[in-house]
Amino acid sequence: MDEERLSWDDAWNITTKVFAYTNHTTLSEAMETWPIEMFQQLLPRIYMIVHEINERFCQRIWYDYPEFREQIPEMTIIARGKIHMAKLAIVGSFSVNGVAKLHTEILKTREMKYFYQMDLGKFNNKTNGIAHRRWLLQVNPKLASLITEVIGPNWIIFPRLVAVNFKN
Structure with missing residues (x-):
């Protein structure tokens, strides 16, 4: 300008x-x-x-x-x-x-x-924040590794699918 x-x-x-x-x-x-x-x-x-x-x-x-x-x-x-x-x-x-x-x-x-x-x-809403998976992978890699060992790696990419399958 x-x-x-x-x-x-x-x-x-x-x-x-x-x-x-x-x-x-x-x-x-x-x-x-x-x-x-x-x-x-x-x-x-x-x-x-x-x-x-x-x-x-x-x-x-x-x-x-x-x-x-x-x-x-x-x-x-x-x-x-x-x-x-x-x-x-x-x-x-x-x-x-x-x-x-x-x-x-x-x-x-x-x-x-x-x-x-x-x-x-x-004005509108867009909830901000870090995804739980990304947060967990970054702040507690040992716990993330344990979760992966117990239920497999799909929880990282498909948490809802894993949650449904885990309940069944």
Whole structure:
């Protein structure tokens, strides 16, 4: 964008089609924030871009979602001397999810409810985490080896099939 290869709108269009955001906390006080002064000192050009994103987002709410005008102070990316990274991630992403179904529901109904109400299709659930088999193979290879010795190696690739056969 700085080298004039893309307009702001083209760059933003690409950004919001590429990035998805997984939120890892349901507590607003635990969501990452950066003091504006520190951010400006460390990342002056990035701060200018974040500031522009915030301005355009607030204008979008004002003009396109008048029913949310009163919520702008709660939705703004830059507020109370801080940059709110979760809000920035939500605004700049095509998809938002929590790390579990319950987590996603809490985001939708409590912590990020106005973002959810404004853009219903953006919030969804994709449970994250490591598969039990991969976890076991990595953290306890001796136990994984014992399981393989007792029931065979198919548990690694086909756990449901092995579980059904093991019950029979």
